[in-house]
Amino acid sequence: MSTPSNQLFDAYFTQAPMRRIFCDAGRLQGMLDFEAALARAEARTGLIPQALVADIEAQCKAELYDFQALAVAIGSAGNSAIPLVKALGKRIAAHNPEAERYVHMGATSQDAMDTGLVLQLRQVIGLLDQDLERLADALATQAQRHADTPLAGRTWLQQATPVTLGMKIAGWLGAVTRHRQRLAELRPRVLSLQFGGASGSLAALGESAFEVAQALAEELQLQLPEQPWHTQRDRLVEFASLLGLIAGSLGKLGRDLSLLMQTEVGEVFEPAAPGKGGSSTMPHKRNPVAAAVLIGAATRAPGLVATMLAAMPQEHERSLGLWHAEWETLPELCCLVSGALQQALLVVPGLEVDAARMRTNLESTQGLVLAEAVSIALAQRIGRDAAHHLVEQNCRRAVQQGTHLRQVLGADAEVAAQLSADELDRLLDPAHYLGQARRWVARAVAEHQHFNASRTSA
Numbered sequence: 001m002s003t004p005s006n007q008l009f010d011a012y013f014t015q016a017p018m019r020r021i022f023c024d025a026g027r028l029q030g031m032l033d034f035e036a037a038l039a040r041a042e043a044r045t046g047l048i049p050q051a052l053v054a055d056i057e058a059q060c061k062a063e064l065y066d067f068q069a070l071a072v073a074i075g076s077a078g079n080s081a082i083p084l085v086k087a088l089g090k091r092i093a094a095h096n097p098e099a100e101r102y103v104h105m106g107a108t109s110q111d112a113m114d115t116g117l118v119l120q121l122r123q124v125i126g127l128l129d130q131d132l133e134r135l136a137d138a139l140a141t142q143a144q145r146h147a148d149t150p151l152a153g154r155t156w157l158q159q160a161t162p163v164t165l166g167m168k169i170a171g172w173l174g175a176v177t178r179h180r181q182r183l184a185e186l187r188p189r190v191l192s193l194q195f196g197g198a199s200g201s202l203a204a205l206g207e208s209a210f211e212v213a214q215a216l217a218e219e220l221q222l223q224l225p226e227q228p229w230h231t232q233r234d235r236l237v238e239f240a241s242l243l244g245l246i247a248g249s250l251g252k253l254g255r256d257l258s259l260l261m262q263t264e265v266g267e268v269f270e271p272a273a274p275g276k277g278g279s280s281t282m283p284h285k286r287n288p289v290a291a292a293v294l295i296g297a298a299t300r301a302p303g304l305v306a307t308m309l310a311a312m313p314q315e316h317e318r319s320l321g322l323w324h325a326e327w328e329t330l331p332e333l334c335c336l337v338s339g340a341l342q343q344a345l346l347v348v349p350g351l352e353v354d355a356a357r358m359r360t361n362l363e364s365t366q367g368l369v370l371a372e373a374v375s376i377a378l379a380q381r382i383g384r385d386a387a388h389h390l391v392e393q394n395c396r397r398a399v400q401q402g403t404h405l406r407q408v409l410g411a412d413a414e415v416a417a418q419l420s421a422d423e424l425d426r427l428l429d430p431a432h433y434l435g436q437a438r439r440w441v442a443r444a445v446a447e448h449q450h451f452n453a454s455r456t457s458a
Contacts, residue, residue: 013293015131018338021123022331025062028070030116031084032060034220038107041215045208052099059091079324081109106197106205106212110230110318114194117330118222121239122191124334125183128246131341132180133452138348139173140445142166147441150430151267151358152369154259159369162362162430165268165353167437168256170444175249177448182242184455190239193217196228199317231314231323236330243333244305250340251298254291257347261288267358271350290343297340304333362430367405371395373427374409374419381418390414 010019020026039056042048065087073083085104093100104112147166152159195213196202202209217224229235260268270290307329311322362369371391378387394415398408406428409415419427426432 013296013339014335015127015338015342017127018124018335021120021127022335024067026120027080027116028062028065028067028084030119031081031112032062032088032116033119034107034112034115035085035088035104036060037216037219038104038212039102040219041212042102042105044215044219045211047205047208047212048102048105052096052102055096055099056092056103058095059088064091079109079113081112085109085112106202106209107195108198110323111195111197111228114230115220115222117236118191118194119220120331121334124338125187125190127338128341129180129183131338131345132176132183132246135341135344135348136173136176136180136448136452138345139169139176140448142348142351143169143173143441144445146353147438148431148434149353149355149358150362150434152362157259159361159365161369161372162433164434164437164441165355165358166441167434170441172249172253172256173448174444175252177444177451179242179246179249180451182245186238186242188223190235191222192225192229192235193220193222194228194230196230200228200230202228230317231319233308233312233314233323233326236326237308237312240305240308240330240333243337244301246337247297247301247333247340250294250337250344253344253348254288254294254298254340258288258291258295261286261291265357265361267354267361269352269354270347271352290347293343294340297336300336301333304329304336308333359430366398366403367428368395368398370428370430370433371405373433374405374415374424377423377427378415378418 007019010016036057039048039053043050043053065084070080070083070087073086074080077083089100089103092103143166145166146169147164149165150162151165151168153161153163193213193216195216197204197209202213205212214224257268257270259265261270269286270288272286307325311319311325311329314322371394375387375391378390381387382390390412391409394408394412395405398405401408406424409419409424409428410421415424
């Protein structure tokens with residue numbers, strides 16, 4: 001009988017490299033890396049014989065352990081480190097009983113689990129950093145490509161004044177660039193050693209405690225914080241909050257794209273591929289399957305971030321239950337965001353753009369979306385209120401008659417007295433009412449390029 005699996009949706013919602021970080025082997029290896037580094041650090045400071053370190057390190061390999069047996073033991077122990085350290089000790093004792101005496105010396109279960117998690121998060125940050133950079137590059141390319149491609153701006157899901165597709169994409173790019181900046185800023189805070197022993201004082205290691213902590217941080221290439229953070233969870237919650245922000249921004253991208261793909265709109269599409277976005281019954285369907293992942297992740301992420309926030313007021317020096325609530329929550333957030341990034345990277349470079357349909361949609365209101373342009377031009381000559389009232393009347397007339405606003409305005413003597421035919425033609429051309437759209441694109445791309453350059457020079 002095959003082992004039950006919950007991985008049916010992983011290829012859709014999660015990136016494979018992220019799942020590997022948080023698989024059982026990944027979790028165990030993080031803790032075992034802590035134990036091996038602890039032995040090296042204590043040998044460096046003279047607390048254990050250097051000759052015994054190799055025997056400890058040799059057993060710090062996740063593949064040596066029975067995951068199922070550990071899973072059963074966790075149910076009784078209350079955390080994963082207790083049974084793992086016992087199993088580690090037994091394996092070491094079988095090869096060198098003397099070395100077993102020094103396993104986990106001075107540490108507590110949470111030191112192994114939290115530092116193991118931090119080691120996993122270092123890999124996570126590397127993956128996120130790489131994917132966000134690739135996504136930003138793709139968005140910058142698309143924003144520049146479509147800097148002058150007009151489409152209808154939409155407010156309250158109704159057509160507003162024209163914007164450009166490049167401007168819309170530049171908005172997505174700006175958010176991604178800010179998230180890259182945030183990720184770089186929080187990295188040293190998140191990648192901090194957890195090492196406090198039973199209650200955080202490291203009393204078990206006597207006068208050597210701080211020296212061991214320094215050596216352990218160096219071995220693991222982690223920051224040495226001002227003190228252990230067993231129940232001060234702001235570092236992890238800050239990271240979780242950033243993951244929530246990234247998910248939300250990707251959800252915004254997915255929401256915009258799905259709306260642009262609607263049959264009635266048909267302006268921008270996910271790239272086509274065999275079997276992608278079809279329906280089980282309707283052969284004509286082209287569903288926004290990548291956008292669905294982006295929106296789904298953005299919908300699920302807030303609840304997970306809320307769990308991390310709710311788990312912050314932990315009791316005294318070691319928490320009951322609140323710490324436990326983090327164990328699956330933060331990995332799930334990481335996996336969700338990685339899946340959303342994976343889908344965005346599949347979509348953005350190959351966006352299919354129908355500029356002709358955009359123009360058609362802009363014309364669908366027969367000039368009404370440019371009523372503001374006419375009103376502003378008239379306001380310079382007859383005053384704001386009078387201009388607004390005059391254009392509003394002409395807009396109503398155009399709707400009632402089913403004619404283009406240009407025709408109605410041209411027939412209005414009061415308007416014609418102020419604006420020539422050429423002026424009306426220009427005012428009602430979307431290409432001439434794009435404001436600072438091109439500038440916004442250039443600024444977003446420049447900010448992206450500046451961040452890339454700062455990373456290269458650092």
